[in-house]
Amino acid sequence: GAVVSQHPSWVICKSGTSVKIECRSLDFQATTMFWYRQFPKQSLMLMATSNEGSKATYEQGVEKDKFLINHASLTLSTLTVTSAHPEDSSFYICSARDLSGSGYEQYFGPGTRLTVT
Amino acid sequence: KQEVTQIPAALSVPEGENLVLNCSFTDSAIYNLQWFRQDPGKGLTSLLLIQSSQREQTSGRLNASLDKSSGRSTLYIAASQPGDSATYLCAVTFYNQGGKLIFGQGTELSVKP
Numbered sequence: 105g106a107v108v109s110q111h112p113s114w115v116i117c118k119s120g121t122s123v124k125i126e127c128r129s130l131d132f133q134a135t136t137m138f139w140y141r142q143f144p145k146q147s148l149m150l151m152a153t154s155n156e157g158s159k160a161t162y163e164q165g166v167e168k169d170k171f172l173i174n175h176a177s178l179t180l181s182t183l184t185v186t187s188a189h190p191e192d193s194s195f196y197i198c199s200a201r202d203l204s205g206s207g208y209e210q211y212f213g214p215g216t217r218l219t220v221t
Numbered sequence: 222k223q224e225v226t227q228i229p230a231a232l233s234v235p236e237g238e239n240l241v242l243n244c245s246f247t248d249s250a251i252y253n254l255q256w257f258r259q260d261p262g263k264g265l266t267s268l269l270l271i272q273s274s275q276r277e278q279t280s281g282r283l284n285a286s287l288d289k290s291s292g293r294s295t296l297y298i299a300a301s302q303p304g305d306s307a308t309y310l311c312a313v314t315f316y317n318q319g320g321k322l323i324f325g326q327g328t329e330l331s332v333k334p
Contacts, residue, residue: 136320138322146326147310147324147326147327148265148310148312148324150322153319153320153321161319197264197265199322201320208252208314209253209255209267209270210255210320211267212257212264212265212267214264215264217262
C-alpha cells in the first residue's frame with residue numbers, strides 16, 4: 105500500500121514551453137501533497153505544499169507564477185513549469201501524506217526528470 | 222532555523238564492514254525522523270521511520286536510533302554489501318511546520334567488493 109506515482113518519469117522540452125507533471129496517490133487519499141526539486145549531487149528542497157481544494161503554499165524564493173500547482177482531488181496534484189528555461193532542468197519529486205495516517209509520514213513518488221533545451 | 226545535518230558527506234568501506242551514518246537536527250520538538258535511500262537518478266526509498274516517542278527501529282540489517290534530547294539519530298548498517306551503495310538521506314518533521322520534511326544533505330555510501 106501507500107503508492108505514489110508520477111507522470112511522466114522524464115521529459116525533454118524546449119525553452120519557453122510549459123510542462124505539466126502529475127502526482128497521484130494510487131491507494132490512499134491525500135489532502136496534502138508536497139513538491140520537491142533536486143539538483144545533481146544535492147538534497148531535496150521543498151518547493152511548495154499542496155492542499156486539496158485550496159491554494160498551494162510556496163517556500164521562500166520559489167516563484168508561484170512559474171511553478172503552478174493544482175490539487176484538484178484527494179488523489180491528484182499537478183505541477184506545471186511555465187515558460188521553462190534550462191535552469192529549470194532538475195529532478196522533481198512529489199510526496200503525499202495519507203489522510204488516514206496517524207502520523208506525518210510522507211510517501212514519495214519516483215520522480216520526474218525535466219531537461220529544458 | 223530548523224536544520225538537519227548529515228555527517229559524513231561521503232563514506233567508502235570494504236564489503237562486510239559494519240558502519241554508522243549520523244544525522245543531527247537543531248530542534249528537539251519533532252514528530253518523527255525518517256531515513257531514506259536514493260540510488261543515482263532514482264526516487265526515494267523509505268527505510269525506517271522513527272516516531273517521536275520511539276528510541277529505535279530495526280529492519281533487517283538496518284537499525285536506526287533516535288535521541289531527541291541531543292538532536293541526533295544514527296543509522297547502523299550491519300555487514301555491508303555492495304548493493305548497499307547509495308545516498309542515504311535523513312529527514313525530520315518538526316512541530317509547527319505543517320508536516321514539512323526537512324532533509325539533510327545526505328551521505329553517499331560506497332561499499333567496495
